[in-house]
Amino acid sequence: MTVNKLTASTSARGAPFYTPAQNPPAGTALDTGAEVPTLFTPIKLRDMTLQNRFIVSPMCTYSADDGHLTDWHLVHLGAFALRGAALTIVEATAVTPNGRISPEDSGLWQDSQIAPLKRIVDFVHSQGQKIGIQLAHAGRKASTLGPWHVTKGRHEVAGPDVGGWPDNLWAPSAIAWDEGYPTPHAMTVAQIQGLVQSFADAARRALQAGVDTIEIHAAHGYLLTEFLSPLTNQRTDAYGGSSFENRTRVLLDVVGAVRAAIPQGMPLLVRISASEWMAHDGGRPSWDLAESKRLALLLADAGVDLLDVSSGGNNPRQRIEVHPYYQADMAGEIRELLRRESKDMKIGAVGMISTAEMARSIVQEGGKLASCEQDGKIEVESGDGTKTRADLVLVARQFLREPEFVLKTAALLGVQVSGPVQYHRAPITKRRLRL
Structure with missing residues (x-):
């Protein structure tokens, strides 16, 4: 560890380079x-405590x-942590070479990929x-x-000339993503x-790289989603068909294997x-909210601690009913079921979360929720306004627009939070945001 003798008592513990300790971490409420x-x-x-409810x-x-x-990922992901995101999740990382979406995707199928992540x-x-x-x-979208x-x-397909593998796609059934795309091999x-x-x-x-948590990707039409859906899983063995139990088997096996591979805490x-x-x-059967609710109960019993609720991506002919809360509302229904069944699994909401009020309204517990403005439209909670849709918010595009989204949200909501030590000359305040 590099030590600055003048400030050794305030250096970050365990870092292989000098940086002052962020104590408390940026994004921590001081009141x-x-x-x-x-x-x-x-x-x-x-055993993981987050100081706020923001996840990248x-x-x-x-x-x-x-x-x-690469260095790109260090700068890209580090920017969010630096500015107050309590948890940053590294992008979809393939567990096998043919599991990448593109030839330039992240992977963790070999040991040489550990050091750059660390x-x-x-x-x-x-x-x-x-x-x-x-x-x-x-899966078939690789x-x-x-x-x-x-x-x-x-x-668009990446052929062998650019490092692609269109002849080695996996899926539960040999059904191509769309016309003109390769037909995958039924596993x-x-x-x-x-x-x-x-x-x-x-x-x-x-x-080995030292991560604090792992997320399993079973959404957006990738391989584990393909097994869940009766539209893409037409197997006749123990891993598919019309049986809900068979279609969820692979995901539950993966959850069990990963849960066994990581520490209890x-x-x-x-x-x-x-x-x-x-x-x-x-009228063909498809994966819907009702089946997601059934799955949520199974995942809670299997040792999953947070369900990240997104939607879509498994069929190019999908018809999404888009409004600001189109995914958060589904997350809220699943959360309500879990609470009713006394399951402790937390819920994360994702999608179109781009304002301070929207982020607050999704996770607020108790009390009257403020109205939320989105694209000029005002949504006000009905009744006493105590509905909570999720326990945390997962934000993507707004962090790309505003890496300091956590700090700006705090300022807009009137919450005093800590900021990065090295940025002490430039605090984000509500007054400056309005200039």
């Missing part, structure tokens, strides 16, 4: 009175080198913040080009069992698509 909104109160998931949602950036994270983990920890990683397999190489709004039972082991192995590598997260938005598809 603990009753007026502090739930958004800026601590929450505990097993995993965001693919298509900038890895053969699965290895470098980022060390920096986030030096800021007093927590870091997790999302483990994933892209081997596509990064978004700036394609026509906007399209998935064998041995491959399914190997996949479960790959998740566990990647989790162990993440532990480490929280485990799972992201799901609460609906694939295919109710319009001629």
Whole structure:
């Protein structure tokens, strides 16, 4: 460790470089009175305590080198931790080479990928913040080009000439994503069992890098989602078909394997698509909110500590009923069921969270919720305004627009929070935000 003798007593503990200790971490409410909104109160998931309810949602950036994270990721992810995000989750990280969405995606299928991740983990920890990683397999949506190489709004296949693997896609059934896309191979039972082991192995590598938590990606039409949906899983064995138990088997096996690979005190997260938005598809059964509620109860019993509720992504013909709370409302219904059934699994809401009032309203516990303005429209809670949709918010695009979203939210809500020590000359205040 590099030590500055003049300030050694205030250096961050355990960091392999000098930085002053962020004590308390940025984004910590300095006033603990009753007026502090739930958004800026601590929450505990097993042995991990977060000082506020903001999570940086995993965001693919298509900038890895053969699965290895780079300086880009250090700067990109470090910026959020520096500015008050209690938990930053590294983007979807493939557990096998053919599980990447693009050739430039993050991976954790080999030991050489541990050190670049650890470098980022060390920096986030030096800021007093927590870091997790999302483990994933892209299934039939793998081997596509990064978004700036394609026509906007399209998935386009990455061929062997650019490092792709269109002849080695996995799925529960041999059903292509769309016309013009490669037909994936229906996985064998041995491959399914190997996949479960790959998740566990990647989790162990993440532990070696020092992460605080792991999220399993079972959303957005990637491999584990494909197993959940009867539209994409038409197997006739123990892993599919019309049986809900069979279609959820792979995810529950993965959860069990990862839970067994990590310490008892480490929280485990799972992201799901609460609906694939295919109710319009001629009455064919599809994955919907009702099945997500059934799954949530199983995941709670399997040792999952937080369910990250997203939606869509499993079919190009989906019809999403978009409004500011279209996913948060589904998260709220699942949370209500869990509370009714006395399950302690926490709920995270994601999607279109772009204002201070919206973030506050989603997690606020008790009392009258403030109205929320979004795109010029005002939504006011009915009744006594005590409905809580989620326990934490996962924010993606707004962090890209405003890496300081946590600090700005605090200022707008009138909450005094700590900021980065090195930025003490430039505090974010409500007055300055209005200038």
